[in-house]
Amino acid sequence: SKFAPALIPMSLLSVKYFHFVVEDANKKVEFENKNFEKTIYFKPYGLYLSQLKHTIPRSFFRSRYILNSDPKYTFQLIIRGKFNEHEFDPFKEVVVGVNSTNQQHLANFHLRKYPKSHLVEKAPEIIDAYNNSVSIFVSNVKKGFLVLGDVYFPGWKVYVDGQEQPLLLANLYQSAVAIEPGMHHVYFSYEPKNFYVGLTVSRIGLGVLILLFL
Secondary structure, three states, X not given: OOOOHHHHHHHHXXXXXXXXXXXXXXXXXXXXXXXXXXXXXXXXXXEEEEEEOOOOOOEEEEOEEEEEOOHHHHHHHHHHOEEOOEEOOOOOEEEEEOOOOOHHHHHHHHHOOOOOOOOXXXXXXXXXXXXXXXXXXXXXXXXXXXXXXXXXXXXEEEEEOOEEEOOEEEOOOEEEEEEOOEEEEEEEEEOOHHHHHHHHHHHHHHHHHHHHOO
């Protein structure tokens, strides 16, 4: 892995900088780490600011994946970077959570064979991003998973080329969706049920008020 295990959770959240403060500002600490590009020292404040050499973008695609139904196993991979003999590399693979709701969907996706694609693979491109929606264009040669680095949260839905797909839990706390080879438009949207229930009730109430004043 490019990262020390302790940095994997932060790298998956697209963290680029780390800072720490020393008690004695006049005593400079020798700071060297292969994971950081450079370190700046602000002597008046005893503050060190370090930039990571490699960062993971907010959205990324992985054709190498681990389907896992045991949260403890995922926790070991993400937090400690290793489980038994397997070392987790966040730059090359993704851990996708399996449960009773998505088990069949993931099994079918894993077993399905696709013809070889002649497309040029490109990194996912975020087209639009708002508080309640993210639109992404992806072009992938192999099947795999598109991951959105935002924290997985109930109420979010995902659409691939206009068709709703199961929203998956990836890397312990991120959102993902299974993607077939090809060019795709992926749309993540926050659509909580209580919002639409409230909207419907409000519309009914407004309609009743209009009828009462007619």
